[in-house]
Amino acid sequence: MEQNGKKYRIILSGGGTGGHIYPAVAVAEALERRLGDGVELLFVGAEGKMEMEKVPALGYRIEGLPIAGLQRRLDWRNLLVPFKVLRSLRRARRIVRAFGADVVVGFGGYASAPVLRAAQAMGLPTVIQEQNSYAGVTNKLLARRARRICTAYEGMERFFPADRIVLTGNPLRGGFSQRGADRAAALAHYGLAADRPVVLVVGGSLGTRSLNEMMKAWIASPAGAEAPVQVIWQTGKYYEREMRAFLEAHPAAHVRQVAFIDRMDYAYAAADLVISRSGAGTVSELCLVAKPAIFVPSPNVAEDHQTKNARALEAKGAAVVVPDAVCREEAMPRALALLADPQALAAMRDNIARLATPRAADDIVDEILKTTGAAAK
Numbered sequence: 001m002e003q004n005g006k007k008y009r010i011i012l013s014g015g016g017t018g019g020h021i022y023p024a025v026a027v028a029e030a031l032e033r034r035l036g037d038g039v040e041l042l043f044v045g046a047e048g049k050m051e052m053e054k055v056p057a058l059g060y061r062i063e064g065l066p067i068a069g070l071q072r073r074l075d076w077r078n079l080l081v082p083f084k085v086l087r088s089l090r091r092a093r094r095i096v097r098a099f100g101a102d103v104v105v106g107f108g109g110y111a112s113a114p115v116l117r118a119a120q121a122m123g124l125p126t127v128i129q130e131q132n133s134y135a136g137v138t139n140k141l142l143a144r145r146a147r148r149i150c151t152a153y154e155g156m157e158r159f160f161p162a163d164r165i166v167l168t169g170n171p172l173r174g175g176f177s178q179r180g181a182d183r184a185a186a187l188a189h190y191g192l193a194a195d196r197p198v199v200l201v202v203g204g205s206l207g208t209r210s211l212n213e214m215m216k217a218w219i220a221s222p223a224g225a226e227a228p229v230q231v232i233w234q235t236g237k238y239y240e241r242e243m244r245a246f247l248e249a250h251p252a253a254h255v256r257q258v259a260f261i262d263r264m265d266y267a268y269a270a271a272d273l274v275i276s277r278s279g280a281g282t283v284s285e286l287c288l289v290a291k292p293a294i295f296v297p298s299p300n301v302a303e304d305h306q307t308k309n310a311r312a313l314e315a316k317g318a319a320v321v322v323p324d325a326v327c328r329e330e331a332m333p334r335a336l337a338l339l340a341d342p343q344a345l346a347a348m349r350d351n352i353a354r355l356a357t358p359r360a361a362d363d364i365v366d367e368i369l370k371t372t373g374a375a376a377k
Helices: 018-038 051-057 076-099 112-121 137-145 183-190 209-220 222-226 237-249 264-270 280-289 302-314 324-339 342-353 360-372
Strands: 008-013 039-046 062-065 103-106 126-130 148-151 165-167 198-202 230-234 255-258 273-276 293-295 319-321
Touching: 008 018, 008 076, 008 112, 008 360, 018 039, 018 051, 018 126, 018 280, 018 360, 039 051, 039 076, 051 062, 062 076, 076 112, 103 112, 103 137, 103 360, 112 126, 112 137, 126 137, 126 360, 148 360, 183 264, 198 209, 198 264, 198 324, 209 222, 209 237, 209 273, 209 324, 222 324, 230 264, 237 255, 264 280, 273 280, 273 324, 280 302, 280 342, 293 302, 293 324, 302 319, 319 342, 324 342
Parallel strands: 008 039, 008 103, 039 062, 103 126, 126 148, 148 165, 198 230, 198 273, 230 255, 273 293, 293 319
Antiparallel strands: none
16 A cells, blocks of 8 residues: 555665665564555665575565665775775665665665765665664764664664664564464374473584584583483584584484474474574564574674673573583583473573563564654554
């Protein structure tokens, strides 16, 4: 449907990682549910980054910018960055003008900076969605002229103008819900027994070396061989061959190893406890499905934002944080101790459930439409 007979043209920009892409897609889906044929969407990403493949695969149009970030180590490619920024700003202005955008929404990542800056210079309303508890540099700079800043955590006034902050939570795609998948079906999917607790160990689609080494050490230990638990272990595609070879040498009937989880709803439904990284999307998913978590934050992310995300939940009694440097020795023993303490586990489950934001995508749509003068119906 069209609101007030107008068709809204909205640009969504963000990428580089799934943590920036999928929130943008979740908002795109919510806009289409709300407005139907009354909205036209355009994504803007960075050339060569994963959004240029993932977004079209989901049926959305995308334009690419030749933007790139600084390499953390000395690298000759850093000399090209200023030229790529200037080219990206010029192209972003052309894209915004040619599309006739009513509003531009940024989700972080390289591409969002030039396209939001171009929109702001043209006097167009802009909206920012910040997924983490510690704001990224790009969003802090762009927030000065943004109309709305949608955040997932409280206390973001230290980064953004307080009068423009709206606490919405992180938007998730429709595959996740508070009701969750059927546990019996999930256990059957993995061939797991109903009378033994289940730990889900997940480190992202590519895998995480630290969590894989943790699992190897635990499986090879007497404690791992005798533990009264079952484990769904997502090793990641990058490590699949190595971890399969390890399991052939160290058979573990109580461990279900997979390279990639295609039914995350089943994995969550089967799990009594989750050990994972603490990217913003993962944290939001765990809040929504109310799963107690042991977070092992990645030490290799900008501004150490995963640690800040995890500590924010730990402070509310909703999670336990184990530093990456000691996860090999400490994470599984902490998991087993929690599983042996039903009261502590139940308290964590209740506390993390209180942090869920199931309407995040729709609330962000409300804020986007407010900037255009449309009533959010």
